[in-house]
Amino acid sequence: MGIARFAYQTVGLIAFGAGTLGIFLPLLPTVPLYILAAFCFARSNRAWEAKLLNHPKYGSHLRAWRERGEVSRKGKIAATVAFAISIAIGALTMKWPWVIIPPVTAAICLTWLWRRPEG
Numbered sequence: 806m807g808i809a810r811f812a813y814q815t816v817g818l819i820a821f822g823a824g825t826l827g828i829f830l831p832l833l834p835t836v837p838l839y840i841l842a843a844f845c846f847a848r849s850n851r852a853w854e855a856k857l858l859n860h861p862k863y864g865s866h867l868r869a870w871r872e873r874g875e876v877s878r879k880g881k882i883a884a885t886v887a888f889a890i891s892i893a894i895g896a897l898t899m900k901w902p903w904v905i906i907p908p909v910t911a912a913i914c915l916t917w918l919w920r921r922p923e924g
Contacts, residue, residue, distance in 0.1 A: 810849045817845030817853070832887050836866050836880060843867050875924030884918055 824838030839857060846854035858864050858871075869875040888911035895907035 813845040814849035817842045817849060820845060821857075832890065834884070834887070836863060836870075839863050840867055840870050843871070869924040873924065874921060876918060876921045878923050881918055881921075881923070885915055888915060 820838045820842040823833065824835045824842060827833035827835035827838060839860075843854050843857045846857065858867055860867075866877065866880070869877070888907070892907045892911055895904055899906075
């Protein structure tokens with residue numbers, strides 16, 4: 806196995822593991838990490854990529870992103886809620902000027918996200 810393939814497979818496994826944790830931890834995003842894992846597995850392990858793309862719960866979201874760049878309305882709302890929670894936590898725990906990082910990051914990311922087509 807070449808070094809690039811090994812690196813992609815390693816990053817894919819880390820992304821998959823973190824995405825799986827996201828099923829149980831509400832602020833850790835599952836589908837975006839699975840998208841990263843599928844990207845990495847496409848370059849390192851086609852069988853693992855196929856398993857992700859055919860997963861009964863997450864496969865349709867991964868294929869919609871890959872084929873059409875679509876994000877579901879439910880996913881957009883979940884991301885917005887997660888950002889709102891992060892902003893609230895930051896407002897309670899961070900000092901100036903660090904407190905502006907969560908809302909600025911949310912504004913940039915959510916502007917991009919809500920402009921994506923819906924599937």
